[in-house]
Amino acid sequence: MPKLLIVTDAWRPQINGVVRSIENLVEHLGPLGVEVDILSPAEFRTVPLPGYPEIRLALATPRAVSRRIEQSDPDYIQIATEGPLGLLARRAALKRNGFTTSYHTRFPEYVSARYPVPESWLYAFMRRFHNAGRCCLVATDSLRRELEAKGFYNLEIWSRGVDTDLFRPDHPAPLDLPRPVFLHVGRIAVEKNIEAFLALDLPGSKLVVGDGPQLADLRRRYPDVTFTGAKSGAELAALYAMGDVFVFPSRTDTFGMVLLEALASDVPVAAYPVSGPLDIIGDSGAGVLDEDLARAALACLAIPEGVARARSLAFSWPACAQQFMDAVVASYAPHPGR
Known part of the structure; x- marks a missing residue:
């Protein structure tokens, strides 16, 4: 059974698209015969992100992250975020057999909305982070074209799904509000x-x-x-x-x-x-x-x-999980000159 290690700075109790994407991915990789290990801030002491205390940053060391990766001994490493754990895992993975990434968040725009940091500087950091990987997974074709124009490469599509059994139109209304x-x-x-x-x-x-x-x-x-x-x-x-x-x-x-x-x-x-x-x-x-x-x-x-x-109904999580794993496995296949 192949083993995948997912490294993420975003994890429970946060509620956001990154966390929910990873949770659904893990749930649907199991039936595909993939063992999944998660490396998250839950394993380390954390501090709140300044100005955004709901987000906790892991206080990890290079040695601790490297040792954790060695203990996991995965066949594939997927780095989901560009935070402290993502940066340390990137460093360790470059000494192994490489890694893949995913572009979940417009980090440059989010930072520039809060602090006087030029987006161009942040995109330079993002390019360096993601282009070092075997591939970077993006959710849509339009995002892939946008990032290619900014100098990103090895971009592959990983779409998202939805639980149509949970999210459906026949739930009783919990609030009485004027329509529409x-x-x-x-x-x-x-x-x-x-x-x-x-x-x-x-x-x-x-x-x-x-x-x-x-x-x-x-x-x-x-x-x-x-x-x-x-x-x-x-x-x-x-x-x-x-x-x-x-x-x-x-x-x-x-x-x-x-x-x-x-x-x-x-x-x-x-x-x-x-x-x-x-x-x-x-x-x-x-x-x-x-x-x-x-x-x-x-x-x-x-x-x-x-x-x-x-x-x-065109968006299925089982299909998304298969799409994800196909892209990761293909990126680890031998390539001329690599």
Whole structure:
């Protein structure tokens, strides 16, 4: 049985797309005959990320990470994040048989939104990090083209899936809100551009599900919006199902798993025409992409029932797990000159 070690700086109790992607990947690699080991901050003492205390950074040493990798003795090493553990694992893996990476987060844009650091400097770091690997897995074709234009190479597609048994339209509504309900689910942080949604003049109600550093401030400034905080499982699925339109104001997400969860709940998506929504919604009719987000949100109200749900059925986690493993194995195959 091949063994895969996944190194990630993002792990429980965080709730975000990276963590959920890894959790679903692990669940569906087992039936493919792959043994998975996780190296995460849970094994080390941690400190909060300045300005974002929900994220904990591992205080690991090069020796500790190298020793942990040797103990695991994996056939393949997948580095999911560019944080402290990712950097130390990269260093150790270069002395072994290499590694693969995945591009989950627009790190340069996220940092530049908080601190006066040029994106060009951060992209130089990201290129150096990812180009040293055997391949870098990206979620969409549009993201691959974008990163290739910035000097990244050895890019392979690893899409995402959705649990259509959990996320479905027939959950009873947990809240009584005036219709239509315009819904957003995600991390409440500046890089998610949530105020572009909250500031829209829309009928009915606005419902926001999620936690993050901006939550308290936005609750105070938008008292007419219903903020539920972070939810999961059936409780989250029921909140999705009560939405009439899912509004996705982010311009920086690499994919947007919440889009798939909304579609599976038969909630059409209103978003900007950017990477992620362009790939998931495209010309499927399951949403409206427009630089005028209010116009997109209102147009979604006319989308017939069942169209969004039908689009979600094209995204399967078993197929995504197979796609991931095929790319990793192929990248480790002997290549001329390597």
